[in-house]
Amino acid sequence: MPSREKVIFEYSQAGRGASDQWPHHPGSAALADLPAKLKRSKAPALPEVGELEAVRHFTRLSQLNFSIDTHFYPLGSCTMKYNPKACNQYAMLPQFLARHPLAPESHGQGFLGCMYELQEMLKEVTGMQGVALSPMAGAHGEFAGVAMIRAYHHARGDLKRNEIIVPEAAHGTNPATATMCGCVVREVPVNSSGDVDLAALKAAVGPNTAGIMLTNPSTLGVFERGIEEVARVVHEAGGLLYYDGANLNAILGKVRPGDMGFDCLHMNLHKTFSTPHGGGGPGAGAVGVAARLMPFLPIPIVAREGERYRWLAESDLPQSIGRLSAFMGNAGVLLRAYIYMRLLGRDGMRAVGEYATLNANYLLKRLEAAGFEAAYPERRASHEFIVTLKRQARELNVTAMDFAKRLLDLGFHAPTTYFPLIVPECLLIEPTETESKEVLDAFVAAMSQIQKEAQQEPERVRTAPHTMPVRRLDDVRAARHLDLTWTPTTQH
């Protein structure tokens, strides 16, 4: 990889600028009406660079990244599959980009039609009765879901239900969401096979249960086999079931959350429907609900009336949990998901779950054959699986983090490390359906090489990476000596 790149402010020269990009100055007379006491006294110290300097700087920065387009990126729970170029190109047609969010429906029938069809397709693949598209990420969708569950109980006068149950292996966003919704979290354990401990669940539910948040397949990379019983127990206690759609890719076209008994869910369109992850977003966290939660869906929603599409607003949905974005959520991301779904079609969508599962199970078996230990060896992998390196940590003093960093040297993005928290020294590996057998084989070879190095020259692994733009970074220093903005004096 290329070596490091200066901070853009270090290129800055007073008086330089990409002036072709700038409008003409209207002259100071045009600003005469602005009162002096409300004006800025000193120009903001933004960089002053030419266009070519900026282009080179940011191009070089991009080259310091691993990405799906350049590297295998088996980051478990994140579904780093290929983002088709067509989705980006057609979502960026000039008319789509120029359309103002408050433009009238008469000048948005094409866009609204796409959104309506997206809602319908998402209902079909999840088995839900209603869909709203505006939540802007998975956690935002979780918020909408739990807020709807709470609103549902409140609307029935059942005000004391404020407990949200989550398995101990859940994504951190689940308990954090429950808190944001004013609920209390109760964790339930999973048993040694990776399924929810039903006895513990039965003991946990009661008159205060608002609902349960579950990922299925779970964060342990296995299908929750007791899901029907979980649904029965929670429903009989008066609670609702929330489906965290982070792992929907595994079961697309095979089984639907609605058929498993879930009342409410979010879908990570940036995972299952392949919109770009963008270095940390934007995502899109559309929500789906069963009939009894439909009145509470967040606005806006697109409705079809005859041949016309229109927005549903507060007046159409008086019990709605309200508005979660200034306008229409991440509309451009939604367009990309729509294009992806149309490109896949019915058969392609079914193939997603099948080949994601095939790739994961193949990679798991190959890694097991190479001597790595599966966390749940008796279980089928879903679209992802967990390898535990506790033996390597104990016997060789080489940790999951060391393996992860050494993988970078060998040209692979690391899997998710140290999540879920309940499996020691774990790597959560999700290859996705878009990777070829050759790539998976190369990954197995890299893991085997690292295993060999861990035995023969462990220091090489413990001090990895060696070939990246930086060596391992001092996170403790980063938190103790906060350096969050550049100033000339912060140069070391």
Add this chain to the structure above:
Amino acid sequence: MAFIPHTEADVAAMLAAIGARSIEDLFAEIPPSLRGSSLAGVPEALNEMEIGRLMSERATQDGTTLSFLGAGAYEHHIPAAVWAITTRGEFYSAYTPYQAEASQGTLQTIYEFQTMIARLTGMAVANASMYDGASATAEAALMAVRANRKSRSARILVPTTLHPHYRRVAVAMASNQGLKFEELPYCTVEGVTLPASLGKYQGEDITALVIQQPNFFGRLEDVDALTDWAHARGALVIAVVNPTSLALLKPPGEWGSRGVDIAVGEGQPLGVPLSSGGPYFGFMTARMEHVRQMPGRIVGRTLDAAGREGFTLTLQAREQHIRRAKATSNICTNQGLLVTAATIYLSLMGPQGLERAAAASHARSRELVAALTRTPGVRLAFSGPCFHEAVLLLDRPVAPVLKALAARGILGGLDLAPYYPELGPALLVCATETKTAADLERYRASLGEALQGARAA
């Protein structure tokens, strides 16, 4: 199969390695009673050429318009380099920089972004983004409750001059945690928060005051007086600001005698296309003393094992993946790609370019207001200075007039009747640097005709 590279031979070899007879066997752990989704409601696949045609038809159907809509989303010129670089696969198809050594490009970009936003707002620290300006405002209210340890009330004063959608998002996202949003009235003559309306809060426990500058009407609030009033009563101040305007207007870090505590805003004007409302990004800044109460990702510079500088996510003990139920927010994925676009935009514009964009927008909007108010039946709603948008009052209902303009390909602004019915027929109009004198004249002439048509009808 689309985007799946497997040959039949690959599948056979992989199943043999697994010890399964078919792909279907791999799903044997799913109870059979749950199986069998037909996906009948999903259409057959289109190939790339077909989807291209479909999307072009849909885009053409929406057409192109001459738009004078603002109200929180603004049309500015976006330099060609911004999206040419932003859509490079290395930025576009990477994820949250969990593996710092393999993500220095994203991390350094965020660090540069944090620096630029802090300098623009005059604040000490910025985070790596929130979803949009509205959700950033809601998160700022939640943050203020955590940061203002002296206040017990969780009461947030919100002027009705704050964007109406932001007010609704704040209620939807924060009231479940017991926050109470109390609305402050505005002066119907001047279109700014009524200082007299603050009198009744004398001596009461207020957690924070929100101030939007310029406010939803485009009017400039007396930010110094409002900030000092709040601080004198132990309340924190949350500024909601337009980043373009900050090239001209006093940054929130300098409001009043000590500056605000938290400043947030909608980042869309910084190189992000209108795109029907998203993806945009919210920015969030704060005083250094509140950094541990901030939600979201923060990037810091540190040293690597060889003593060289590098960048990493920091203060992660605030976040959901570590603190779970006790995290400062549930936010995980944010709006990283838009932050990349904004960082490139601000680099290309620099202080001079951004000042020109702000000044030209201000000048165009003043010319627009001057032109439109020459038309009989149109007058300015409020006295006093505005930034790049303003409220006009018509002598008849706005909706039919806008409809007549739309039929001519002109989006004439936002009808305020659903939001501020007390103003009567009020229209919020905006013009930025993208509008020419000919555009303004076309609007003026068409508005005259539309009003005449309405009069005749």
